[in-house]
Amino acid sequence: xxxxxxxxxxxxxxxxxxxxxxxxxxxxxxxxxxxxxxxxxxxxxxxxxxxxxxxxxxxxxxxxxxxxxxxxxxxxxxxxxxxxxxxxxxxxxxxxxxxxxxxxxxxxxxxxxxxxxxxxxxxxxxxxxxxxxxxxxxxxxxxxxxxxxxxxxxxxxxxxxxxxxxxxxxxxxxxxxxxxxxxxxxxxxxxxxxxxxxxxxxxxxxxxxxxxxxxxxxxxxxxxxxxxxxxxxxxxxxxxxxxxxxxxxxxxxxxxxxxxxxxxxxxxxxxxxxxxxxxxxxxxxxxxxxxxxxxxxxxxxxxxxxxxxxxxxxxxxxxxxxxxxxxxxxxxxxxxxxxxxxxxxxxxxxxxxxxxxxxxxxxxxxxxxxxxxxxxxxxxxxxxxxxxxxxxxxxxxxxxxxxxxxxxxxxxxxxxxxxxxxxxxxxxxxxxxxxxxxxxxxxxxxxxxxxxxxxxxxxxxxxxxxxxxxxxxxxxxxxxxxxxxxxxxxxxxxxxxxxxxxxxxxxxxxxxxxxxxxxxxxxxxxxxxxxxxxxxxxxxxxxxxxxxxxxxxxxxxxxxxxxxxxxxxxxxxxxxxxxxxxxxxxxxxxxxxxxxxxxxxxxxxxxxxxxxxxxxxxxxxxxxxxxxxxxxxxxxxxxxxxxxxxxxxxxxxxxxxxxxxxxxxxxxxxxxxxxxxxxxxxxxxxxxxxxxxxxxxxxxxxxxxxxxxxxxxxxxxxxxxxxxxxxxxxxxxxxxxxxxxxxxxxxxxxxxxxxxxxxxxxxxxxxxxxxxxxxxx
Numbered sequence: 202x203x204x205x206x207x208x209x210x211x212x213x214x215x216x217x218x219x220x221x222x223x224x225x226x227x228x229x230x231x232x233x234x235x236x237x238x239x240x241x242x243x244x245x246x247x248x249x250x251x252x253x254x255x256x257x258x259x260x261x262x263x264x265x266x267x268x269x270x271x272x273x274x275x276x277x278x279x280x281x282x283x284x285x286x287x288x289x290x291x292x293x294x295x296x297x298x299x300x301x302x303x304x305x306x307x308x309x310x311x312x313x314x315x316x317x318x319x320x321x322x323x324x325x326x327x328x329x330x331x332x333x334x335x336x337x338x339x340x341x342x343x344x345x346x347x348x349x350x351x352x353x354x355x356x357x358x359x360x361x362x363x364x365x366x367x368x369x370x371x372x373x374x375x376x377x378x379x380x381x382x383x384x385x386x387x388x389x390x391x392x393x394x395x396x397x398x399x400x401x402x403x404x405x406x407x408x409x410x411x412x413x414x415x416x417x418x419x420x421x422x423x424x425x426x427x428x429x430x431x432x433x434x435x436x437x438x439x440x441x442x443x444x445x446x447x448x449x450x451x452x453x454x455x456x457x458x459x460x461x462x463x464x465x466x467x468x469x470x471x472x473x474x475x476x477x478x479x480x481x482x483x484x485x486x487x488x489x490x491x492x493x494x495x496x497x498x499x500x501x502x503x504x505x506x507x508x509x510x511x512x513x514x515x516x517x518x519x520x521x522x523x524x525x526x527x528x529x530x531x532x533x534x535x536x537x538x539x540x541x542x543x544x545x546x547x548x549x550x551x552x553x554x555x556x557x558x559x560x561x562x563x564x565x566x567x568x569x570x571x572x573x574x575x576x577x578x579x580x581x582x583x584x585x586x587x588x589x590x591x592x593x594x595x596x597x598x599x600x601x602x603x604x605x606x607x608x609x610x611x612x613x614x615x616x617x618x619x620x621x622x623x624x625x626x627x628x629x630x631x632x633x634x635x636x637x638x639x640x641x642x643x644x645x646x647x648x649x650x651x652x653x654x655x656x657x658x659x660x661x662x663x664x665x666x667x668x669x670x671x672x673x674x675x676x677x678x679x680x681x682x683x684x685x686x687x688x689x690x691x692x693x694x695x696x697x698x699x700x701x702x703x704x705x706x707x708x709x710x711x712x713x714x715x716x717x718x719x720x721x722x723x724x725x726x727x728x729x730x731x732x733x734x735x736x737x738x739x740x741x742x743x744x745x746x747x748x749x750x751x752x753x754x755x756x757x758x759x760x761x762x763x764x765x766x767x768x769x770x771x772x773x774x775x776x777x778x779x780x781x782x783x784x785x786x787x788x789x790x791x792x793x794x795x796x797x798x799x800x801x802x803x804x805x806x807x808x809x810x811x812x813x814x815x816x817x818x819x820x821x822x823x824x825x826x827x828x829x830x831x832x833x834x835x836x837x838x839x840x841x842x843x844x845x846x847x848x849x850x851x852x853x854x855x856x857x858x859x860x861x862x863x864x865x866x867x868x869x870x871x872x873x874x875x876x877x878x879x880x881x882x883x884x885x886x887x888x889x890x891x892x893x894x895x896x897x898x899x900x901x902x903x904x905x906x907x908x909x910x911x912x913x914x915x916x917x918x919x920x921x922x923x924x925x926x927x928x929x930x931x932x933x934x935x936x937x938x939x940x941x942x943x944x945x946x947x948x949x950x951x952x953x954x955x956x957x958x959x960x961x962x963x964x965x966x967x968x969x970x971x972x973x974x975x976x977x978x
Contacts, residue, residue, distance in 0.1 A: 205316070207296070210237035212248050213233075213234065221294050224291045238288060249273075267379055273292045274291050296312040319361070326360075328360075332364065342405035345372060368382075458496050467495070506572065517531065530549065547684065552672055554738055580624040585632060604653070618668070619665065619666070623672070641667075693731070708747050748776060810880050814889065816859060819857045819860070842886055842889065880901070887967075898966065900932035920952070934958070
């Protein structure tokens with residue numbers, strides 16, 4: 202192959218490459234390129250055409266232009282409106298850029314021109330034949346090159362020219378074309394084009410197979426559509442169906458929905474039934490409703506959990522103060538979810554007095570997990586069909602509340618709140634709590650069966666949370682399936698934190714007040730808690746703060762006040778006279794009155810038990826709406842006092858000479874349970890011995906006939922109630938010592954705990970002067 206050195210102007214090409222022997226029109230608009238054309242026209246009309254690596258570059262530098270290009274002759278030049286030049290060029294030979302002589306006002310380069318000579322070796326001949334065969338195959342598959350062009354190309358005998366013309370007709374990437382142009386040697390060029398053609402033929406074969414498959418599927422779909430349209434027209438003529446049948450629409454929706462196989466099969470059977478019915482048939486509406494329910498349930502859809510423990514804890518702390526046990530349980534669940542991908546949803550039961558944040562905590566859990574939230578209230582539900590749904594044979598039948606909630610959630614793993622589970626009841630229509638046994642059993646709820654849907658639905662991914670004020674009204678079988686977490690009442694310190702951090706900002710915002718417009722001192726909030734509310738939760742506290750905000754808003758609007766400051770001194774102006782006396786515990790020691798501690802649905806409470814003794818015939822009267830267990834407890838205490846008459850220095854004949862009346866205020870509130878046993882016995886001993894009971898002592902515990910004291914429940918709530926009431930000393934059964942671990946440190950600091958195991962110890966601690974007399978004796 203011969204070579205020679207030349208100096209030529211260079212025209213960079215964008216997105217196009219010119220081969221030798223190729224004739225092509227080029228539109229030139231860049232100033233440098235037009236200058237290069239002008240220079241070529243002045244000289245010998247020859248110019249070097251080289252492609253630039255990136256077609257987006259407007260002003261390429263030498264490094265961005267390929268070094269091998271084509272020397273072309275300008276055949277025709279035409280100036281167009283707008284400054285563009287259209288030029289017709291014909292490729293002559295390959296050339297390699299050796300150096301750039303000038304870059305302004307156009308590129309002038311020194312090149313090495315390669316003058317090809319015809320090679321006739323057996324290897325070149327074989328490669329040429331292979332190239333012609335593969336090119337014919339390529340043309341058949343691509344169908345983009347006219348047959349006349351193919352005939353004119355394959356008749357060329359010069360291998361070099363043949364390879365260049367074939368390369369110019371291939372629809373391949375610019376980089377592949379440049380590889381062919383870079384191949385100066387004819388043999389190397391033939392090998393390169395053969396390799397590229399083999400790859401393109403393989404791709405075209407795959408395209409042809411895919412197109413054939415798609416076409417076949419389309420033909421099938423078109424055929425089905427055509428037959429359905431014919432069937433619809435026939436049915437319309439027969440008057441069996443109105444135009445706009447639902448069958449096709451439901452079939453399309455079933456195909457689009459990602460339904461499990463058994464659900465899709467059931468849905469298609471119902472569609473077939475629907476298509477055979479007259480449109481106005483009563484059952485057609487039932488089938489349509491059923492299909493809508495099937496298609497709208499989240500059979501496979503689920504949201505992705507937020508597994509970041511730090512972020513989840515931050516959200517839980519943002520929404521609620523305290524509640525350590527529940528928050529720990531949620532974070533433990535998230536930690537296990539990170540380690541074990543498949544985990545059944547937990548089933549928690551939050552038990553606590555009203556207003557401690559059970560329902561809002563469930564919402565917060567959903568937010569922390571980034572799950573959908575659904576709430577249904579079970580208060581007053583007494584029909585089993587509310588849970589499981591009605592069978593489709595009934596007019597107006599619908600699925601139960603569980604399936605309705607899943608449809609509302611739109612995902613198969615929501616946080617599902619079953620509110621007030623302790624307030625369900627039953628009647629002749631069935632027991633809803635029995636129906637909930639399947640819902641809340643992790644071993645069964647993956648195939649929950651609703652009477653309406655009739656297909657098992659997977660509830661195992663649902664995070665169930667139930668709420669209750671007490672557990673004794675929940676059937677034991679249902680309670681056994683849930684993980685019970687007790688939420689005790691808040692301490693005064695916790696209420697102050699909740700009020701300042703959450704409730705006050707919330708009420709300010711709801712009443713349109715800025716922080717600078719209304720301020721409430723901590724002492725004022727403490728007074729609201731002590732003298733205007735008495736509760737385990739914070740609901741009444743929030744109402745009191747709302748009342749303050751309303752009155753502050755009125756002052757700002759009506760009296761044009763710029764800022765309202767609420768302190769413990771002017772609080773009475775906003776809330777009126779105090780409703781409760783702080784420190785309800787007796788102000789002075791009294792005979793026949795003992796302070797007991799009770800545990801109710803609304804938290805702990807302090808009870809004053811009164812005993813009155815009058816001359817009579819030994820009659821024992823109990824008043825105050827006492828339950829059977831409490832009455833029996835009073836009888837046990839009475840028998841114990843009789844047995845210890847000598848120790849207490851009471852006449853042995855007192856039962857025959859006196860009537861005893863035990864009363865527990867408030868009379869309108871029903872009371873029951875054994876925990877007031879020692880309190881009634883103490884009040885009775887006080888009345889009989891005429892020794893006063895210490896006013897600052899409160900007690901709780903069950904008494905036996907022999908005077909042993911048994912442990913009781915609800916200790917934390919009772920202690921918090923005693924603390925609220927200003928009690929200083931609490932008598933507790935020895936076996937309840939372990940319950941003190943749950944008591945906040947600030948409450949324990951204010952109280953003195955005495956653990957007793959026999960009634961004699963209680964009397965020594967509670968009755969004024971009894972211990973001294975016994976010591977003297």
